[in-house]
Amino acid sequence: MRSIPSHHRLILAVLAGACLALASPAIGQEAEDGLEIGDAPAIMPVDPSDAGEIERGARPSSSTGDANRLDRGERDSAPPVTKGDKPMVGGEPDALQGINIYLRMGTPLPDVPPEKPYEGEPDTAYGAFQRGLFLTAVDRALPRAQLGDPAAQTLLAEIMSRGLGVKRDLKGAAFWYGQAAQGGDPAAMFKYALLLMEGKEVPQDREKADDYMRRAADAGNASAQFNWAQILVAGTPGVRGLTAAMPYYEKAAEQGIADAQYALAQVYSALKDVPAEKKARAREWMTRAARAGFDTAQLDMGLWLVNGYNGPRDYEAGYRWLSIAAARGNVVAQNRLAHLYINALGTAPDPIEAAKWYVLSRRAGLKDPGLEDFYLGLTEEQQKQAIDRANRFRRT
Template sequence: MYRKFSSRFLTGIVASTLLIAGGGEAFSQSAPDAVSRPLEKDADVIRKGRVDAPEGDGIQPSQGVTLFDRMGADLPPLPPEKEFKGKIDEAYGAFQRGEYVTALDKALTRAQAGDAAAQTLVAEMMSRGLGIASDPKTAAFWYGQAANGGDPAAMFQYALLLMQGRNVTRDKAKADEFMRKAADAGNASAQFNWAQILVSENPGAKGLSEALPYYEKSAEQGVADAQYAVAQIYVSVSDIGPEKRAQARDWMLRAAKAGFDTAQLDMGVWLVNGVGGPRDYNEGYNWMQRAALKGNVAAQNKLSHLYIQALGTRPDPVEAAKWYVLSRRAGMKDLALEDFYLGLTDEQQKQAIDAANKFRRS
């Protein structure tokens, strides 16, 4: 539903410029367009660790309950559901069930009476062509009505329209006003975008200082781009306190686990270089490989170095050459890797090219 205003995290301000030891030139990474990126199907969730009992305390690990123990046994009663005392929104309920015509009918009646939430729903359905033919211009009208009525989601969407001048007159001042209001009202995407605006318009420490609280709020709501930004600011800005600096790797890990390939790349670099915590070559290799498999060119380049230097993996000249070929085809030059590649046998080069030709992004 939401789209991102700034297509890139502001490189050169807090971008990562870390080197893998012996790995060639420094590189910086920018966040791609994807604020509301869905989690990967294999994305890690919070795990509860296991505590081993000290010897001699008589505590034994549970053996579990077998299938035969469970057969015919009465299940414990479910906890009672809390009584819902809020107002039932029939329009949104129908929308969530996929009953778009019904949802539009119910929402339109309320929208015409000035209900901001209903106006947002009407705008969303019209913009996406759900229950009605797509009508971006009328959708923009309803987003404007809902934004003026104080709906945070509508304020964010309307700010995007005003920035781009899509079906409305372009008005940056009004766009900034609605983006800020949406951010202050708790919209996670607006918080990230408003932080981007603050950094863009206030280069240096002042902009980062003003933007950080919005990045943090957005990160806490699960926006991977914001989590990445918080991690980079925590580790890169000199006046960040030690308690926040110690959390930098945790935020980078959250963004990486959410499937953000740039964060996966930087997580790999941080682990290999020992940034924000101890070195871990094996985990560094694993994160680098994830990003490379997604087509991240910088990760493909750095993964080649890991194979050459046997960091976190066995040395493999053909695999190293394969990743170099892929990154070179994408336009990333690396003289050290080119020298390595030219030093391979003709058969090894052929195998690497064949492997690169067969590569498919995961």
């Protein structure tokens, strides 16, 4: 199973339990990594006396000159080659690198659509950050942060928390996240809510953590929307909690959070009163989560297709998704894939490959009496080949 970042998924096991209690599942599956929320943390502002002082990290040996500037050398002096242009060497066009389909067709590139005019002040600190000029970003963000600019405070906190061009300082980063959260910055409210839940750099406070998470979600932060949905499900188990959480899952899913896409597919599938047009999209959301690399979604998508759950059966597509999840180390997928090889569902029968996947899932602790009987019925040579394949298996 893939590791699950805490800022994306806090309590997916709670959601799975709620969904399984409300709907007849296509399969039974044990949760491998249920994370509990526990007591949420609180907003007690940190007060580092040196919050305005940032210790700069070691500069690359190639850098010279002003220590307040990040010297990027000559590699940034030449303008980049634009799409469709021929690279220039010594002022003359060089041979085309790669293939430009418009040029090969003899058709010019379409005009770039006009940009909306921006009338505000450019954020030079964030611009420097985007270009990798972290020290310049610090120099330009710090004065604004000290004057109470939430965006500058958030940028400063991000740089300090990751140690980009400066010494990593989690306490200082927590201070600035807290300041920016109080100023209403959605990203800072989300990050500070996580700090309050964790309770390492700031004291824990569940009430304030939940408040910041909700406010960040309502302000449009995708990760906060997913986590606030999880909090609602945990706080109010059953239909009421899932119904209250659904709009937040939908918003996070639309913004590309794979965990939310997976959760939304399960919620649409589990709730009886979901409109038909939404229920019809359950497979779509599961597919999007699977394509994003979420191995649990790949497992469930494979099983839905094989079992004809929430749509027609498709053994071959189900086999492909289960193969991907199994190759990534999902133990349940390895077990189910063995059954597909035995029963020739979506693939040709292959007893040795079936035994290989059984051996791998059994080593991981997943018992299956039916597969064990199948394995014991193989010849000694077949068992040896299966074990050899299992020993050579490496996760992709």
